[in-house]
Amino acid sequence: MRVHLTLFGQLSDITGKREMILDDIPDTATLLETLNTMYPQMANTKFAMALNTKVIKENTILHGDNNIALLPPFSGG
Amino acid sequence: MSERKPKNIFHQGPIPATFIAESIQKHSTQIGIGGHSIFLGQVRADVGENGKVKAIDFTAFEEMAIEKMHSIREDIFSKYPITCMHVHHSLGEVLAGEICLFVFSSSAHRKEAMEACNEIVERLKAELPIWGREILEDDSHQWKVNK
Structure with a gap:
């Protein structure tokens, strides 16, 4: 499945990108493994994952097009 | 409660004092209000081991933030007898000393407005x-x- 990935906060520093498209990603655990291989520094960074604006905590099977955002700890206000 | 629609809370750049003053002025027609509570967040020139902060550049996952703020708004309205609430948060660069957050709640009596805010x-x-x-x-x- 295709994933449209948006990276926020320090994750955009680590990857040098705000957005990415990744193909052949069957589930969110595979997405994390792929990213950790591409950017080993990501393993040291705490972040949450949102699928179409909803935070997901468990491995999730992806269907169709998927908008996934990676969210480091919030620091608004 | 379901008639309230998600509001965009984001404001490009610092929030000017004139915007805050106008927002207060707009409430003068709502004469059932007896108390307003306002919180203003200001960018602080923190000094750390890497140096002194001169500005903060804010980014947001806007779609999710607006959805989330809407659900917070619904919770607050169901918990406190407030007349209205307004939230404005900056995006982009805000210099030290400038305002980046404006939260404004109003009710018949002060306590509810202050607690809600x-x-x-x-x-x-x-x-x-x-x-x-x-x-x-x-x-x-x-x-x-x-x-």
Whole structure:
């Protein structure tokens, strides 16, 4: 499945990108493994994952097009 | 409760004092209100081991933040007898000393307005996907950490 990935906060520093498209990603655990291989520094960074604006905590099977955002700890206000 | 629609809370750049004054003025027609509570967040020139903060550049996952703020708004309205609440948060660069957050709640009596305002501020800091990139005086940057 295709994933449209948006990276926020320090994750955009680590990857040098705000957005990415990744193909052949069957589930969110595979997405994390792929990213950790591409950017080993990501393993040291705490972040949450949102699928179409909803935070997901468990491995999730992806269907169709998927908008996934990676969210480091919030620091608004 | 379902008639309220999600509002865009984001404001490009600092929030001017004139905007805040106009917002207060607009409430003069609502004569059932007896108390307003206002919280203003100002960018602080923190001094850390990497240097002094001269500005914060805010980014947000806007779609999710607006959805989340809407659900906080619904919770606050069901918990407190407030007349209205308004939230404005900056995006982009805000210099030290400028305002980046404006929270405004109003009710018939002061206590509810003050409690609601405090809870809105605490919840939005914890729950809205917004990030502050602190720009230091030497133009390097670090990511803000909320305490």
